[in-house]
Amino acid sequence: xSDTLERTEQWAQTVLQTPWVTIVWNDPVNLVSYxxxxxxxxFGFPKPEARRLTMQVHHEGKAVVATGxxxxxxxxxxxxxxxxxxxxxxxxxx
Amino acid sequence: VKGFRRVExxxxxxxxxxxxxxxxxxxxxxxxxxxxxxxxxSDAALERLLPDAYRGRDEDAAEFRRxxxxxxxxxxxxxxxxxxxxxxxxxxxDTVSITLDPQESFLWLRSLTDIRLVLANRIGIxxxxxxxxxDEQLDYAWAIYVWLGDLQESLxxxxxx
Numbered sequence: 001x002s003d004t005l006e007r008t009e010q011w012a013q014t015v016l017q018t019p020w021v022t023i024v025w026n027d028p029v030n031l032v033s034y035x036x037x038x039x040x041x042x043f044g045f046p047k048p049e050a051r052r053l054t055m056q057v058h059h060e061g062k063a064v065v066a067t068g069x070x071x072x073x074x075x076x077x078x079x080x081x082x083x084x085x086x087x088x089x090x091x092x093x094x
Numbered sequence: 095v096k097g098f099r100r101v102e103x104x105x106x107x108x109x110x111x112x113x114x115x116x117x118x119x120x121x122x123x124x125x126x127x128x129x130x131x132x133x134x135x136s137d138a139a140l141e142r143l144l145p146d147a148y149r150g151r152d153e154d155a156a157e158f159r160r161x162x163x164x165x166x167x168x169x170x171x172x173x174x175x176x177x178x179x180x181x182x183x184x185x186x187x188d189t190v191s192i193t194l195d196p197q198e199s200f201l202w203l204r205s206l207t208d209i210r211l212v213l214a215n216r217i218g219i220x221x222x223x224x225x226x227x228x229d230e231q232l233d234y235a236w237a238i239y240v241w242l243g244d245l246q247e248s249l250x251x252x253x254x255x
Contacts, residue, residue, distance in 0.1 A: 028221050029210055029211050029214040029223075030207060031246060033250040033251070033254070034246060034247075037203070037253065078147070078162045081144065081166055082169060083204055086142065087145075088145075088147055088148060088149050089147060
């Protein structure tokens with residue numbers, strides 16, 4: 001029983017936390033077509049969605065490309081840096 | 095100079111040897127820039143290649159860096175050196191022919207990005223996508239930068255097929 005309780009508590013702690021987000025920032029160097037390809041091939045977004053997010057980065061200066069736990073967002077940010085995209089993570093409400 | 099073409103699922107490129115040598119040289123320089131970096135010397139190009147994962151949270155950024163920077167920088171160095179190898183010419187021809195499978199194309203796209211990011215910093219590309227202060231000394235670097243953009247665009251087209 002205590003085991004179940006503990007796990008429930010852990011779950012509650014995670015689920016109630018403010019989610020984290022991965023943000024990709026605009027830069028004047030990366031090609032629109034390349035950024036689109038990264039969003040499509042890494043995150044698996046369908047092409048129109050990858051396009052929409054890329055244009056959002058391009059025109060608004062940034063876009064939230066993923067939401068989830070801090071650990072997941074850290075993995076995404078590291079991956080984006082591997083692609084040469086400028087990405088950061090933060091709490092959703094920051 | 096023509097860009098990449100799609101041939102039977104691969105990306106093919108024929109480059110005049112002099113262009114191949116120029117790109118190989120840039121790739122080798124990139125590998126050296128990253129592997130010989132000194133964390134006490136600030137370089138905006140390196141800060142862009144290996145950026146902070148957190149804004150305004152220095153401790154978190156440092157912690158993240160401690161766990162990820164080595165792998166990330168090693169990967170970038172390996173990528174750049176692989177590009178340089180692909181471009182190596184035996185000097186017997188005025189052109190270098192390159193055939194990339196999808197995995198190699200993936201690596202090229204990422205490494206071309208890194209090279210362009212550093213070049214952009216060195217020529218002072220601003221938000222307009224062009225050099226902030228243009229002078230004739232930049233002619234050559236700017237031409238290379240524009241060429242690499244076209245080259246990358248052609249490779250994106252091939253992998254997007």
